[in-house]
Amino acid sequence: MVDDVVAQLRAGDDVAFTKLVAEHHKGLVRLARTFVGSQSAAEEVAQETWVAVLDGIGGFEERSSIKTWLFRILVNRAKTRAKKQGREIPFDVQEDEAHPDESRFSKLGFWGGPRPWTESDMDDKRIVEIVRRELDNLPEAQRAVVVMRDVEGLEAKDVCNVLGIQETHQRVLLHRARTKLRAIIEKELGDQP
Amino acid sequence: MSTCRRVAHGLTELREGELSFFERLGLRAHMTICPSCRRYVGQVDATIEGLGHCKETLSEDESQALVERLKQRRR
Numbered sequence: 138m139v140d141d142v143v144a145q146l147r148a149g150d151d152v153a154f155t156k157l158v159a160e161h162h163k164g165l166v167r168l169a170r171t172f173v174g175s176q177s178a179a180e181e182v183a184q185e186t187w188v189a190v191l192d193g194i195g196g197f198e199e200r201s202s203i204k205t206w207l208f209r210i211l212v213n214r215a216k217t218r219a220k221k222q223g224r225e226i227p228f229d230v231q232e233d234e235a236h237p238d239e240s241r242f243s244k245l246g247f248w249g250g251p252r253p254w255t256e257s258d259m260d261d262k263r264i265v266e267i268v269r270r271e272l273d274n275l276p277e278a279q280r281a282v283v284v285m286r287d288v289e290g291l292e293a294k295d296v297c298n299v300l301g302i303q304e305t306h307q308r309v310l311l312h313r314a315r316t317k318l319r320a321i322i323e324k325e326l327g328d329q330p
Numbered sequence: 331m332s333t334c335r336r337v338a339h340g341l342t343e344l345r346e347g348e349l350s351f352f353e354r355l356g357l358r359a360h361m362t363i364c365p366s367c368r369r370y371v372g373q374v375d376a377t378i379e380g381l382g383h384c385k386e387t388l389s390e391d392e393s394q395a396l397v398e399r400l401k402q403r404r405r
Contacts, residue, residue: 151397159393163386187400238338246333250366251373264380272384287381293346312342319377
């Protein structure tokens with residue numbers, strides 16, 4: 138229960154805090170890297186976030202889940218650090234970015250579909266390997282959204298809240314990230330034409 | 331009737347419940363008769379499932395060591 142965790146943290150429960158750290162630290166570092174670039178700076182931002190959680194848990198008003206609050210603290214700190222580094226992540230949607238499969242549609246909008254993946258590929262560890270590797274190559278805004286939605290399991294409204302973006306933008310960024318990753322997997326796993 | 335392009339472009343909107351009743355109906359009708367789009371949707375789903383398996387956690391030892399470092403930072 139979310140409320141239990143908050144109560145436990147307020148009571149100084151080390152076990153509850155350690156469990157929360159175990160569950161979310163790597164996700165925080167992964168998201169921070171989107172903003173600050175290097176692994177060491179991302180680790181630093183994630184640690185600052187945990188300290189801020191311990192310092193601020195008493196004032197946490199529970200208007201969101203603790204997970205959303207955690208990610209919001211991280212993003213605010215990561216943005217501040219990125220700004221100092223002269224880095225800025227554009228979260229606006231590039232209207233001219235084509236769908237990765239656009240060239241495969243006929244003029245009427247039909248296609249022969251993607252190359253099939255074998256049955257064993259569909260639940261194979263290969264998909265996870267490819268996706269894990271290629272996440273880092275996505276444009277930062279798409280990566281931030283897909284990491285929060287599909288890796289860390291945040292709801293759309295929470296991602297919008299954390300990143301300060303509109304739902305439409307969130308959805309477009311998510312769609313582009315998912316479809317790009319699918320296209321990359323197809324290149325590696327799809328049957329040869 | 332929707333096209334394959336509309337399915338490829340509108341899949342996330344469909345999943346997020348952002349399409350109108352008639353748009354949903356059009357996409358679902360298209361997917362029923364189009365094996366290429368069913369394959370495409372299955373691959374997007376497998377990609378999302380793969381993403382779900384990318385979540386990484388710290389081991390008990392790693393998290394305990396980190397919590398100790400965090401406590402020292404606060405002192």
